[in-house]
Amino acid sequence: MMIVMRETATEEEVEAVVKKIEQAGAIAHPIKGARLTVIGAIGDVEQDVNLESLGLEGQPGVDRVMPILKPYKLASAQIRHGERTVLDIDGRKVGGEHFALIAGPCTVESREQTLQTARIVRDAGVSLLRGGAYKPRTSPYAFQGLGAEGLRLLAEAKAETGLPIVTELMDLRDLDDVLEVADVIQIGARNMQNYPLLTEIGRSGCPALLKRGLSSTLDELLMAAEYILKEGNPSVMLCERGIRTFETDHRRTTLDLMAVPILKELTHLPVIVDPSHAAGRRDLVLPLSLAAAAIGADGVIVEVHPEPDVAVCDGPQALLADSFAEYAQAVERAAALAGKALSAV
Ligand code: PEP
Ligand code: MN
Secondary structure (H helix, E strand, O other): OOOEEEEOOOOHHHHHHHHHHHHHHHHHHHHHOOOOEEEEEEOOHHHHHHOOOHHHHHOEEEEEOOOOOOOOOEEEEEOOOOOOOEEEOOEEEOOOOEEEEEEEEEEEOHHHHHHHHHHHHHHOOOOOOEEEEEOOOOOOOOOOOHHHHHOOOOOOOHHHHHOOEEEEEOOOHHHHHHHHHHHHEEOHHHOOOOHHHHHHHHOOOOOOOEEEOOOOOOOHHHHHHHHHHHOOOOOEEEEOEOOOOOOOOOOOOEEEHHHHHHHHEOOOOOOOOOOHHHHOHHHHHHHHHHHHHHHOOEEEEEEEEHHHHHHHHHHHHEEHHHHHHHHHHHHHHHHHHHHOOOOOO
């Protein structure tokens, strides 16, 4: 259920509704919009029935009570009344009229490679720095990431460039270490449906970048986001990163660009596109980034390397550090066509 408060409702009136919902054994999620507050009342199906008998309709400050039609409640566009969620990552806005350019190495390999890449993307005006210290690799024999040392190098890159960090968490045992460095925790495609991980990230309150699973539907992605939101963490961005289709030649996966406008219809959360992992090919990253920006994505996340030929991981898809500034300018222009400005401080 969602309780739509009147524009004139006072804080006390909102509080009173929240209390009533909680007394009925459900969880209240007040969401303050620019104009009015909506309170999501989330319980299980039986509790929803109980909520109906609470008589909230007549309560002071309440405009109307209505069911949330989608199975994902807090992620649904309906609960925000068409308003978009805009995240604030250390001053960089993501969503709404803001376009986030997220760039950096696939994985943190060395101090030199990390700092060099961080400086190049900072100079090109990116919004956030990406980089993995813990890597989900198909082969257990492949490089698995530098782990704690990788986090330390990311912290150094952040201290030097001032760029907020996006880094992946795979294992809950690393949560505290990752939280010390991450401004945004990435949940990789392979972990999109790792529900205990999603729940803990929800509890941590740290902004999350949730990647779509390789074979996941959009509804499954939104239900995964709901796990984070349900814990009271409103800072979630979704990421389309390519899905498995019958076409396996010539590219790594198929970038589902239609997901962008469709997700924007279904949810208020920002939608980011990852053309690097979708394509697996450097030459496709610019055209796909432009297309993503033009179709209304709230940002792109791309991989960059000073020497892709010797990259430990994902070299063939890494943008060249030398020409990254031109790439960034082209993406900025495409985002402007869609009415968005590059998010930076
Ligand atoms: C990554 O971004 O480093 C990554 C491994 O992506 P994905 O989870 O989408 O494969
Ligand atoms: Mn990668």
